[in-house]
Amino acid sequence: MAIVAEKNLFTLHTDHSTYQMKADDLGYLLHLYYGERAEGSMEYLLHYGDRGFSGNPYDAGSDRTYSLDALPQEYPVRGNGDFRMPALIVRRENGAVSSDLRYAGYRILDGKYELSGLPAVYEAEQDQDVQTLEVDLKDMETGLLVTLLYGVFPKKDVITRAVRLQNEGQELLTLESVQSASLDLIYGDYDWIQFYGRHAMERNVQRIPAAHGAHVIGSRRGTSSHQYNPFVILAEKETTEDFGACYGMSFVYSGGFQAFAERDQYDQTRMGMGISPEGFSWSLKPGESFTAPEVILSYTGKGLGELSRQYHRILRHNVCRGMYKEVRRPILINNWEATYFDFNGNKIYEIAKQAAELGVEMLVLDDGWFGKRDSDDSGLGDWQVNEKKLGGTLGDLSERIHSLGMKFGLWIEPEMVSEDSDLYRAHPDWALAVPGKKPVRSRYQLVLDFSRKEVVDYIYGQISSLLDTVPIEYLKWDMNRSIADVYSNGAKPEEQGKVLHQYVLGLYDFLERLHRNYPQVLIEGCSGGGGRFDAGMLYYTPQIWCSDNTDAIDRVCIQYGTSFGYPVSAVGAHVSAVPNHQNGRTTPLKTRANLAMAGSFGYELDLNRLSEEDKRQISIYNQEFKELWPLIHSGDYYRLSNPFCMKQDQETAAWMHVSEDQREALVFAVLLNAHGNPSVPRVRLKGLKADRMYCSRETGTVYSGAALMSAGIVLSDLKQEYGSIRIHLTEMKQENGQSREGEIQ
Template sequence: MPIQFNEPTRVFTLHTKNSTYQMQVDKHDYLLHLYYGSKIENQDMSYLLQYNDRGFSSNPAESIKDRTYSLDFLPQEFSVFGMGDYRESALQLVNTDGSFDVQLKYGSHEIYKGKRKLEGLPASYGTEDEVETLVIHLVDEVTKVAVDLSYSVFEALDTITRSATIINGGEGDVYLEKVMSCCIDFMNRGDFDYMTFYGKHTLERQVERTPIRHGKVSVESVRGCSSHQQNPFVILCDQDANEVHGECYGFSLVYSGNFKATVEVDQINQTRFVMGIHDTGFRYLLQSGEHFVAPEVMMVYSEQGLGEMSRNYHALIQEHICRGKYKKARRPVLINNWEGTYFDFTSEKLASIAKDAGELGIEMFVMDDGWFGVRNDDYAGLGDWFVNTDKIQGGLKKLVDEVNSYGMKFGIWFEPEMVNEDSDLYRAHPDWCLKTPTREGNRSRYQYVLDMSREDVREYLYESITVILKEANIEYIKWDMNRHLTNVYSLNLPANRQGEVYHRYVLGLYDLLERLTTENPEVLFEGCSGGGGRFDAGMLYYSPQIWTSDNTDPIDRLRIQYGTSFGYPVSSMGAHVSAIPNHQTGRITPLNTRGVVAMSGTFGYELDMNKMTEEEKEVVKEQVATYKRNYDTINYGKYYRLTNPYSKERFVAWQFVADDGLRSLVNFVLTKPEHNPPIINIKLQGLQPDRKYRVAGTDECYTGAALMKAGYHLKEQFGDYTAVQIELELCD
């Protein structure tokens, strides 16, 4: 049984394949955290608890004269502000009488097979055979405020998910000022490294790894979405942990709005980690009988390094976050017209690009920004979701039918959450924007943000998008968001509820996406926010792939896709071959290299095929064929980071291995050419040691053991940014 409760000792034990998570209801009915780490069976870990008289650490009333009992240093499952624990709290609220005190004690618990949905929120899911759930009910007997802590165990994937529901069981109003989704105390551990994934627009999820220290270190977003600048996925790991060695704890928040992930080392070298919705700008009214559901955190433990942790996250997201037809169905190779035309196009021009692309094996044409309203630049048109017939002559159906006649699917770009001042929508409904009524609003990209917390806004967007989908055979939607939130005020809510707007915005977005994806199961949705500005597990619940970055430069993409791979599968990363010089960096790279890098994702092109030479078109044909041949291995096999692009190595290498271990694709990019260089030797991973593998197209055969332990010698590469792909197949 993954979840066990020992009634005499009141110890809860959660087991995955390789980990154990344990907590105990103590003598005063507080829920204490005992252990999270490598699997330990048949052991009560409460012997690790230490009770000491520590100065300036207060004692709860029920401890009477016992000065060694204090919540200020005992490890807790869900810390609260106001009752003597001065560390980072998981819950802070204002009671009806204005006090801050919360005293949560054990009331009851429930264990059941399977996993229930989180109300209004995306979350992991699984069958009764795949997951088991524990709910612990904590209550404050004075105020009747209660907290339900939910733990779901995906045993095979070394995953435990956590969420919390706050219930106002009292008679008066309560204001929530902080609600975290998880809190974990690591006793006797103040020596972790903290891995986070910072960035900016066009350079997302760069890896930063630093030792933790006394005090607090936080990564966070208050931009209204998960953001380019930080990501709601972080890692605590041993300081010597690498791809194959060391303890690693991954934490992924299934949420697309403001977030915070804080690590604190306390006065006695214990580490506390909390993660959830950011408390800045958050103040949520709970009236009597109401409840608040916090988003889920997916925790993955590995004692075999970062690589194993990542592969468990990849499987978890593919199998238990992504939904619908394209959870596993092969996604089409696409071409997007954005970098090929920007706003300057006609339906004739788009059809010409689609026709050329179809002849090369590309399977879908995507029409990007500029097809609607009066939209010839960034200044106008957003919000007016009707076809611009000056550009799309004869209407959308005529264009889509023509593209379909070339054997190509058709996709379309939307940015539903935004509006330009120069639009029919804004002129009719200026009150539909997020905007403080007494101030001029901030613009970004000449846009305002629609108030997604409003049902009338969501209904307008639903009807507008549905009309377009019914007009023609559209099989893909790119859902973009090109600015962050400011002036976060809803004219639809009273003054005392404005602290709810950030969260209600996200709930409204989820509500609209749930409705559209459910009613259009044949449509492939791709998330986007200026590229990877909202790349999180919450969005992957609705769109199984996300445009990884607006930066299509393959050398920058080596680091962007490397960082993204720590918490997200390759099948979720939109990646395209674009023109040179690259539109973001000006860099010139070989077409082969651009293809090799883009194949490590949901593959496509973003250029004008009409401008390519016949030789280049032959290369594209070959790339598309290679990707299709290796599709399952790339998207649903195991992914191995063979090198670190931040290291001093002069090349970057990574590998895909089919689930059955019978095929592999090794990828190599030379980043620093030099004369008279050392031998390039790459040690592979994930192969079957006793089987022999042939390098495709040659007579070379090697055992898996040799390739993993001794490595593979790659012929010397010359020139700027050359790339090589090596396909391995069984030869025994």
């Protein structure tokens, strides 16, 4: 059994980990253990002592050794004597901030719980022994019932957590902070790993000591943001890619969030994650309930690489949905960097015509096809086709593209409105704006109030009308600004603290309708690139535009950081023109293609402008990607180097993909800096079978798996700065003492 409950001791087992908690004699739910799989009670780990300035619950009587300020808790609250970061802050009707949650029962259910209106990990066909544990905690004074939800996926070494709160009392309660998960570790010296950045340079890796005090990151922008990602890791000091204990938390949510790691006065470490408390204030009337989003929790003792692969598997198989979950997505060309707003139907057709000849399978028409939209200062919200600009209807253009044997896709930004638009002139109150205050502009656009159902319904009607009348197989859903003016004209003053979360719920409602009613449409998420790259969006959009920065060398770092928490199958990546439009760098076509292959693979340029040799190479790359896709997107991913920590004699970024049966591998390497009279670059491979022989498809050279992982492989052809190589290894079969290359299915 994945979940065992005995005498108020709850043990959650995955194949390689154990999570344990206990409701003690006073009714407090204490966290005991999370780590390598183990049997028996871990209650012996608790320590009780008379701690100065650490108060005692009244129920403890004269026992001054019992303090919630020192004991590890499963769901800590503000107001019960624990002065560390809380998971829950509740304000009572009289203004007091005080909660006292006591154990009130449990249920074990087969299968995985669901969260109404929210994305969540689901049970897939291949999953076995998935179970749900529900633990009830109740504040007898206020009547607040808190139900902690745990979904256990044994084979994937994942435990999901979420929280439901129900006001069963008689007074109004206000939720001021609701974290979805909190984890107390009573031992260990940890590093805090998080992923920071900015627009066009997302998910840089920062690893710092989890020293005394609280280390807090998050987003106040209404989205998960470019600046911080809602995926974090707590790793023991000695943990590397391949060895050591580490814990991850991934938030299945696309709005503002908070994540923290706090080392307390007794060297215990608390890790937590949930909705950002800033701008959040949720009034809960008697009888009302609130459900907090889900956190995906995972542990391994085998290093950061294995932790990443555990997240890759759960996101790929149990979060992403739809017809494109497992199948190869079309190789596409997007016209944005080729034309920007300066296009017409004929120009788009000519781009598509050349692309089709080279094996590209889809044309995506980007911004500028609708309303009055020849620049980014007008037209958003008016989702009517600009037939004068296109020289015909959108259906005409779609038909021309399809006549080439290609699919047709469209860029949209449904959450936004321009002040210079028919929609804004008709409904200025539909934009988020503080009364009497000039709004904060960003990219000349305002944010539509998706917390209001009538606004979501109207925009959905506009987009669904297009999908009902025009053959469209792909939507690029963009969102190009942060939310600054948080005020809804559709909510009462006392309800304004709900707006940001209700906005996200409105977004999810829109996307769920698209998913349900147009299952043939592939949706790619985007927010100025990677500004909303999170597990919540992957529930609706199985791939996300990784960054607006398409430079291959910058993408080495961006995609490296992304790989810690997200699978290659989720990464939108394209080959773009050089000099690059973001930073002016010139890189070889081969390198740009190799970086794009570590993602969805596509193009962001006008192929008509390339040389005949480049076109020939692109035709080859397209065919190769189609053949390599199963290995790249479904294989295990290994980071072979850290591009953020390069030394002068080790400036090669490398990564690899290994098939599940370990019979096939694909190695990529990029030379980030070149020097005169250089040392020979080498890299040690991972994930192979030591007792097998592997043959390079490129050179025919045969290697032992043990040698490749111990001594590494020589990258002697890697000499040009920004140059790259790809090595395709396949297992050699032994027959009558002779080696031959294995058949790869």
